[in-house]
Amino acid sequence: MPVLVMKFGGTSVANLDRIKRAAKRVGVEVAKGYDVIVIVSAMSGKTNEMVGWVEETSPLFDAREYDAVVSSGEAVTAGLMALTLQEMDVPARSWQGWQVPLQTTSAHSQARIEEIGTDNINQKFGEGMKVAVVAGFQGVSPEGRITTLGRGGSDTTAVAFAAAFDAERCDIYTDVDGIYTTDPRICEKARKLDKISFEEMLELASLGAKVLQTRSVELAMRYKVKLRVLSSFEEQSDEAGTLVCAEEEIMESNAVAGVAYSRDEAKLTLLSVADRPGIAAIIFNSLSEGGVNVDMIVQNISEDGRTDMTFSCPTDQVARAEQALLATKGAGELNYAELVADKDVAKVSVVGIGMRSQSGVAAKMFKVLSDEGINIKVITTSEIKISVLVDRKYMELAVQALHDAFDLDKVA
Amino acid sequence: MPVLVMKFGGTSVANLDRIKRAAKRVGVEVAKGYDVIVIVSAMSGKTNEMVGWVEETSPLFDAREYDAVVSSGEAVTAGLMALTLQEMDVPARSWQGWQVPLQTTSAHSQARIEEIGTDNINQKFGEGMKVAVVAGFQGVSPEGRITTLGRGGSDTTAVAFAAAFDAERCDIYTDVDGIYTTDPRICEKARKLDKISFEEMLELASLGAKVLQTRSVELAMRYKVKLRVLSSFEEQSDEAGTLVCAEEEIMESNAVAGVAYSRDEAKLTLLSVADRPGIAAIIFNSLSEGGVNVDMIVQNISEDGRTDMTFSCPTDQVARAEQALLATKGAGELNYAELVADKDVAKVSVVGIGMRSQSGVAAKMFKVLSDEGINIKVITTSEIKISVLVDRKYMELAVQALHDAFDLDKVA
Numbered sequence: 001m002p003v004l005v006m007k008f009g010g011t012s013v014a015n016l017d018r019i020k021r022a023a024k025r026v027g028v029e030v031a032k033g034y035d036v037i038v039i040v041s042a043m044s045g046k047t048n049e050m051v052g053w054v055e056e057t058s059p060l061f062d063a064r065e066y067d068a069v070v071s072s073g074e075a076v077t078a079g080l081m082a083l084t085l086q087e088m089d090v091p092a093r094s095w096q097g098w099q100v101p102l103q104t105t106s107a108h109s110q111a112r113i114e115e116i117g118t119d120n121i122n123q124k125f126g127e128g129m130k131v132a133v134v135a136g137f138q139g140v141s142p143e144g145r146i147t148t149l150g151r152g153g154s155d156t157t158a159v160a161f162a163a164a165f166d167a168e169r170c171d172i173y174t175d176v177d178g179i180y181t182t183d184p185r186i187c188e189k190a191r192k193l194d195k196i197s198f199e200e201m202l203e204l205a206s207l208g209a210k211v212l213q214t215r216s217v218e219l220a221m222r223y224k225v226k227l228r229v230l231s232s233f234e235e236q237s238d239e240a241g242t243l244v245c246a247e248e249e250i251m252e253s254n255a256v257a258g259v260a261y262s263r264d265e266a267k268l269t270l271l272s273v274a275d276r277p278g279i280a281a282i283i284f285n286s287l288s289e290g291g292v293n294v295d296m297i298v299q300n301i302s303e304d305g306r307t308d309m310t311f312s313c314p315t316d317q318v319a320r321a322e323q324a325l326l327a328t329k330g331a332g333e334l335n336y337a338e339l340v341a342d343k344d345v346a347k348v349s350v351v352g353i354g355m356r357s358q359s360g361v362a363a364k365m366f367k368v369l370s371d372e373g374i375n376i377k378v379i380t381t382s383e384i385k386i387s388v389l390v391d392r393k394y395m396e397l398a399v400q401a402l403h404d405a406f407d408l409d410k411v412a
Numbered sequence: 413m414p415v416l417v418m419k420f421g422g423t424s425v426a427n428l429d430r431i432k433r434a435a436k437r438v439g440v441e442v443a444k445g446y447d448v449i450v451i452v453s454a455m456s457g458k459t460n461e462m463v464g465w466v467e468e469t470s471p472l473f474d475a476r477e478y479d480a481v482v483s484s485g486e487a488v489t490a491g492l493m494a495l496t497l498q499e500m501d502v503p504a505r506s507w508q509g510w511q512v513p514l515q516t517t518s519a520h521s522q523a524r525i526e527e528i529g530t531d532n533i534n535q536k537f538g539e540g541m542k543v544a545v546v547a548g549f550q551g552v553s554p555e556g557r558i559t560t561l562g563r564g565g566s567d568t569t570a571v572a573f574a575a576a577f578d579a580e581r582c583d584i585y586t587d588v589d590g591i592y593t594t595d596p597r598i599c600e601k602a603r604k605l606d607k608i609s610f611e612e613m614l615e616l617a618s619l620g621a622k623v624l625q626t627r628s629v630e631l632a633m634r635y636k637v638k639l640r641v642l643s644s645f646e647e648q649s650d651e652a653g654t655l656v657c658a659e660e661e662i663m664e665s666n667a668v669a670g671v672a673y674s675r676d677e678a679k680l681t682l683l684s685v686a687d688r689p690g691i692a693a694i695i696f697n698s699l700s701e702g703g704v705n706v707d708m709i710v711q712n713i714s715e716d717g718r719t720d721m722t723f724s725c726p727t728d729q730v731a732r733a734e735q736a737l738l739a740t741k742g743a744g745e746l747n748y749a750e751l752v753a754d755k756d757v758a759k760v761s762v763v764g765i766g767m768r769s770q771s772g773v774a775a776k777m778f779k780v781l782s783d784e785g786i787n788i789k790v791i792t793t794s795e796i797k798i799s800v801l802v803d804r805k806y807m808e809l810a811v812q813a814l815h816d817a818f819d820l821d822k823v824a
Contacts, residue, residue, distance in 0.1 A: 016468055050488065056428055058495040065498070068506050069491035072484040076462065079481035083470040086477070094480050098510065099556060144511060 001125065004034040005170040007136065007158035010044035012173050012232035013077045016084075022173065022232055023084040026131055030090055035125045037165060039136040039158040040081055042073025047137075063108035067138075067148045071097070074135035074154070082133045092131035093124065097138035097146065102157070104139035104147045111139060111147035113156065116164035134161065152213030159216045163223035170225050171241075173232035176211055178242035179204070181408040182259040186396045189409040193257065194239070197247040200257045203351040203385045212244070220244065247353055255354035255361050256406040259399050262347040264315040265295070267377055267389055270325070272337035275307040282334050283309060283325070290324025292317045295347070296380045296389065310378060312389055315343050345377060346395040349387040350402055362386050368405040374398055413537065416446040417582040419548065419570035422456035424585050424644035425489045428496075434585065434644055435496040438543055442502055447537045449577060451548040451570040452493055454485025459549075475520035479550075479560045483509070486547035486566070494545045504543035505536065509550035509558065514569070516551035516559045523551060523559035525568065528576035546573065564625030571628045575635035582637050583653075585644035586623055590654035591616070593820040594671040598808045601821040605669065606651070609659040612669045615763040615797045624656070632656065659765055667766035667773050668818040671811050674759040676727040677707070679789055679801055682737070684749035687719040694746050695721060695737070702736025704729045707759070708792045708801060722790060724801055727755050757789060758807040761799040762814055774798050780817040786810055 006029065008022045022038075029036050041047075050070045054061050078094035085092035097104075100120065104111035121132045136154025141147045149156050155172060162170035177192060179201065184190040196204075198221035205214050211229055220227045230241025243249075273279055280299070287294055292313050300308040313321055318341050328334045355361045365386055369376060374397065378389040390398055403409065418441065420434045434450075441448050453459075462482045466473050490506035497504035509516075512532065516523035533544045548566025551559045561568050567584060574582035589604060591613065596602040608616075610633035617626050623641055632639045642653025655661075685691060692711070699706055704725050712720040725733055730753050740746045767773045777798055781788060786809065790801040802810055815821065 016465060019469070053428060053488075053492055054495060057431070057492055058499045061495055062498055062505075065491045065495045065506055068494075068508070069488050072487045075484045075487075076465075076481050079477045080465055080469055082480075083466060083473055083477045086474055087470045093474075094477055096480070096558075146508075 001033060001035040003037060003165045003167040004029050005037045005039065005158050005162040005165070005167045006173065007039040007154060007171065008041065008081075008173045008232060009154065009175070010041040010047070011175045013040055013042075013081065014044045016080070018232070019077065019080055019084050023081060023088060023090075025173065025232065026085060027088055027090055030130045034168070036131045037121070037161050037167070038081060038131055038133045039154055039161060040074060040077040040133060041136050041154045043077055046073035046076075064145055067108050067146050071135070071138040071146050071148050074137050078133045078135040082131075085131050085133070090131055091129045092133055093129060094133045094135070095121065096135045098140035098144075100134065102134075102139040102160070104141060104149070106141040106143060106145075106147070108141070108145075108147055110150040111141065113139060113149070113160045116160055118164055121165075150215075152216070155213040155216035156219060159219045159223070159225050159227065162225040163219065167225070169228055170220065171228045171230060172212060173230060174211055175231065175233065176229075177231035177234060177240070178229050179211060179244070179258075181257070182399055182403050183261070186261075187259075187400050187403050189400075189403055191409050191411075193242050195243045195245060195250050196257055197250055197353050198244060199247065199353055199384055200351050201244045203349070203382070204258050204260050217244065221246075250353075253354045254352060254406065254408065255358040256350045256352040256402075256408065257354070258351050259402045259406075259408065260349045260351060261395055261399055263392065263395065265312050265345050265347045265389060266315045266318045267310060267312050267342040267345045268318065268321055269340045270309045270336045270338075271340060272306045273309050274335055275302040275305055279334070280309070282328065284311075286324045286328040286334070287311075287313075287321055290320050290327075292321045292324060296378050296387065298378050312345070312347070312378060318343060342377075344392045345389045346392040347387055347389055348395060348398045348402065349385050350406065351385045353384050355384050355386075364405065365402060368401050369398055372397055372401050413445060413447040415449060415577045415579040416441050417449045417451065417570050417574040417577070417579045418585065419451040419566060419582065420453065420493075420585045420644060421566065421587070422453040422459070423587045425452055425493065426456045428492070430644070431489065431492055431496050435493060435500060435502075437585065437644065438497060439500050439502055442542045446580070448543045449533070449573050449579070450493060450543055450545045451566055451573060452486060452489040452545060453548050453566045455489055458485035458488075476557055479520045479558050483547070483550040483558050483560050486549050490545045490547040494543075497543050497545070502543055503541045504545055505541060506545045506547070507533065508547045510552035510556075512546065514546075514551040514572075516553060516561070518553040518555060518557075518559070520553070520557075520559055522562040523553065525551060525561070525572045528572055530576055533577075562627075564628070567625040567628035568631060571631045571635070571637050571639065574637040575631065579637070581640055582632070583640045583642060584624065585642060587643065587645065588623055588641075589643035589646060589652070590641050591623060591656070591670075593669070594811055594815050595673070598673075599671075599812050599815050601812075601815055603821050603823075605654050607655045607657060607662050608669060609662055609765050610656060611659065611796055612763050612765055613656045615761070615794070616670050616672050629656065633658075662765075665766045666764060666818065666820065667770040668762045668764040668814075668820065669766070670763050671814045671818075671820065672761045672763060673807055673811055675804065675807065677724050677757050677759045677801060678727045678730045679722060679724050679754040679757045680730065680733055681752045681754075682721045682748045682750075683752060684718045685721050686747055687714040687717055691746070692721070694740065696723075698736045698740040698746070699723075699725075699733055702732050704733045704736060708790045708799065710790050724757070724759070724790060730755060754789075756804045757801045758804040759799055759801055760807060760810045760814065761797050762818065763797045765796050767796050767798075776817065777814060780813050781810055784809055784813050
């Protein structure tokens, strides 16, 4: 029998009615002849509640105990989902991570999947079970302790099962109906994509992170697992949602697939840094050790042996960056005149695999922004993405103008 | 190191503050030099909530899935308790049933303990761990699925661990401060017992059931595990609470240790039943198959080849009893003139191992009730218990009069 993996997030199993609705979707796929592996999250809110208890009990908690506590929510929904399917006369049973077994590293609270044993579940499929309901987000360490995979880990669980069982597809049921060309909340012309490539999905993380965990997309790309994102709150056809798939499966595409943004960026500039070999290494090593996630980096041309160094990071890490650099300066390893922080910037990016073959995307992007009177503060590019830092007040305008200019509201 | 088992029920771990209070008690015992095994229940209310979800989802639920769901509450408190102890610098870790392993039968939702593996926990004690926090109520079946032990199963878990680890004592922390001579709510002279024998504790089930699960007392008796019942809401000395122990350890005792009662009893009489061999078997087989828990049985003297048969059962089973007997009558296997049900009766019992050596307890009991004008409807006796059925309106009076007459407010 072909295998289908279906994953239901927290809002899709938030209560017994929603679990029933999800179970009906599963029943539809079983009726089509699939053996189905269902991956469930905890009821929405449950994991947060337990994380709160752990943090209140022990601010610097033992991650092994954290995992033992917070993994319990998925066990509850897995059992309830199996019972709901049984009530619909669909042969089903629940599996916890250690029962599968889903073996992980010992990196508690952010473990990585090492191997999924397929024998137990395949044996049950052979005996007539139609649905294996698996508690997402959790596994078991080599020491036999429960591990969790980090936030959004149920997506990763789902993709890993799809890879291990050579599933035809991995359907991610969530509270949105697919991946959009940009955020519909700030651009009313945003259009749902029927297909998007893994590479684009990864670059659109700032849109996709709310829908798909980045790690799950990486894993899907590596194992060529077709991922479909769709809503559990609507009746669904086989073509619903957005298919995240290999580039080859997308016939024709716009140069640009989507416009992403990140609101909470800050731009920091170190004025008058000595321009000598190794200075960048000192600066960014200091920031890395200080726990600052540096994104974009620009170095000005040098003048009189000194230069300015600009970088961006999340707004809430500015204080940490200032502290780290001041400490390095204090230790005599680094000299600079001043650190200037601009917390009122945002990042806007255009993403598309079509950029590889179609030139002029960057030029067009800069012209569009210029025509709107939006000043570009920093630019970075990758093979399939161009990102710019702009004043935050222009963020929505930039997204809308770029969405229009690249005709994202129209199918390619 | 000597091992101590400490069990905390749902109200004793109802929130983070109470878990902290319980952990402090554990710390006191660790400081005395014990290796401690802590058995925890789910936070009060959590198990009921999950049972409700299961029953709403699937009225005739698959007990294997029921177990997978309802066992999750204990995992949460075990992890939180371990974290709380770690915060107090007490080396601790949590264990779920399958990790210990605590092996049970496959009788899901009412499994029996088969074996407790001691190697894993003993190894950790050897490595310096001072407290093993074990999720109560749960185990693992030979098929590798999670089982639960039935309501109050955490008491049984605690006693089983005390037996397996040859613990010096098993302390059951609960919301009452011990076992009383009778229910303090209906007899203000009720006195807390310092010691009570296993046998008496079992007979006092109607008092003890609220405090100790009957199975845990049976198990403690078989393996000679000293059980102590005490409150988690008070500062406790080594002599606090009530010790449930072997008869030999109780030096001197009253003939009567306590007065128990059961409010919701009903008395049913089958009038004019043919008095022939096998008729009792037919009647009680019919009731048993109808799911009626018959308690006391009395047969009148025969007259003209016919007799009356009286028995008692819980009030809420009267309809079931009537139905079962009517069906048997309808099938021609039984004949009787009438079935008379009296739902306004209660059972009052005096219990004490001293009865074995001291005569006259029954006579005294009947005289006390007679002096109060209380009519006895049915009598049954065992080696250490005498029970009578009386009109429910006299129940409190009967308990108080017997408590006085047998001097239960005074230490023997």
